[in-house]
Amino acid sequence: MAKIIPFKAVRPTADKVALVTCRTYDDYSSAELAAWLSFNPYSFLHVINPAYVYSQKITLDKRFKGVAHKYQDFKSDEILIEEDKAVFYLYEIQSKNQKFTGIIAGTSVIDYQNNVIKKHEDTLQYRVELFKDYLHQTHFNTEPVLITYPDSTEINTFIALRKQSKPIYDFSTTNKERHILWKIDTQSEIDWLTEHFEKIPNLYIADGHHRSASAELLFQEDQHLGNPNLNFFMSFLIAESNVKIYEFNRLIRDLNGLSKEVFIQKLAENFIIKVKDQELWKPQNKFEFGMYLEGRFYALFYKHESNSDTSLLENLDAQILYDKVLHPLLGIEDLRNDERIDYISGKQSVSVIKDLIDEGEFEVGFMLYPSDINEIKTLADNNLIMPPKSTYIEPKFRSGLVVYEL
Structure with missing residues (x-):
């Protein structure tokens, strides 16, 4: 049984979403990064790379604190707003040749520990600890773990019907992608999704093994603080036939x-x-x-x-x-x-x-x-680990689109 939860997300205002969201930080060349930071004051790159001119001259501790402060500045300036209540999201990414559609939700650290959420890649401990420290200092994450679930006619029908409603975002980006986000906030829809995922025996991590391992480590170290948000980590749940490997x-x-x-x-x-x-x-x-x-x-x-x-x-x-x-x-x-x-x-x-x-x-x-998804699942089911850099999996999520606070 897989447990998912809605969460009280933070996200950009609709008029600024195309300016705020960005590709993952490592996806930019130095020249691109400098250009975006110089000419777009709303870019979430300012949050994840504060004081970028001096970034090589400061300690990680100061850098993480800078991220936290800049994030709060974006909230204070109402570039980012907080939902009134916990919700799920339906998210679609469209490019020239691909369309990816899935559910943004919180997934359970306990499920991860109990192998209900299965892995196929090994992790480097120093990277796990580094991102755990980042989460501990900044108290937010905006890069969900990409998780696949078995194809479901019921979920596909739900998604098709939900897409007929008006989205809260519909914008294009400079890499020629279209991004559409719907809010799933009625109690009946939330209950239906929660109950349906409870019937799924296993979920599989497609991308984000270090992020999920860092969330588990943070949970182990800080659960005594009584913060319920530590019990879950943000995930983008997508049907296994819809990922591109x-x-x-x-x-x-x-x-x-x-x-x-x-x-x-x-x-x-x-x-x-x-x-x-x-x-x-x-x-x-x-x-x-x-x-x-x-x-x-x-x-x-x-x-x-x-x-x-x-x-x-x-x-x-x-x-x-x-x-x-x-x-x-x-x-x-x-x-x-x-x-x-x-x-x-x-x-x-x-x-x-x-x-x-x-x-x-x-x-x-x-x-x-x-590799195909069945090969990946079979390895995960047998607790086997693929060699490093075996797969490059899409879709890739936009940083700053949805934020999970800790």
């Missing part, structure tokens, strides 16, 4: 001392190799890999055999690449921290990988076939 492709700076000829010879022990020359080739199926090396594309077909002893994790493409290539041949051990490896999401064209290698920054690139 991309791969993370790998870029390696060198061949670990191997010549091209020796490297390809060693690859042939585990892969059937076909030269694709200048064709921008991407894998079309599981157990296929693309490679770009010294001006040529290659298709690599893994010589896998049906074997009941092979674990679910060993059959994961990202794990195969690590076990058969990155670790034994290229000497990559730590996928998170090794400076010789970098990642680029499958949203970007293969030509970007080609250009980076042709420019000399990297020696070889590998393209993977994306």
Whole structure:
């Protein structure tokens, strides 16, 4: 049984919402960040990056306190307003090729601890503790955990009917997305959604493993304070068929001392190799890999055999690449921290990988076939953890759109 709750959110005034909301902080280049902060006084970037000119010169403690103060300034200036009562939201993101629709709600830390909310990625403890400290100091979060639920005809019907009503927001952004938000505030609707989610045995984290782990750590440390908001964390709940899963492709700076000829010879022990020359080739199926090396594309077909002893994790493409290539041949051990490896999401064209290698920054690139939601769920159900940077999942939430206070 999955427990969700409405919450008393803080959000921008309708006339300023397009100016306030922003992409996640890490999504901006330095030049973009400086431009938005210089020319848009309403941007939520001012809250999450206060005194940005001096941000490298102050301690984290002062920085977090600055975030808290700037957030309160936005509330005092009535850029942000607080709901009169606890509500759910229905949120839709439309781009040229995609439409994502889901429910914004509070999800239970206890469900997370009891594995009702399931995980498929590992977390770095220092990042969990850092964001926990951020939450402790600022007392708010505006980036929900992306959680999937099994497709439901009843919920789909509810959403379709609810979308016929007038939204509280309907605005477009400079990255050519349209964002629409409806408030779900009648008691009958709140009760219906709450009861329906109680019938769902498990929810699955798609994106936001560090945020959910930080919420749990904060709950463990501060629950004695009696703040009921610590019992939940904000989530964007979306049907599993509605998420878009991309791969993370790998870029390696060198061949670990191997010549091209020796490297390809060693690859042939585990892969059937076909030269694709200048064709921008991407894998079309599981157990296929693309490679770009010294001006040529290659298709690599893994010589896998049906074997009941092979674990679910060993059959994961990202794990195969690590076990058969990155670790034994290229000497990559730590996928998170090794400076010789970098990642680029499958949203970007293969030509970007080609250009980076042709420019000399990297020696070889590998393209993977994306995992699907069933593979992710099966791993989570078996308490297995995917390798770092295995998936890039959309949708991505706008910072400052809805705020969960602690």
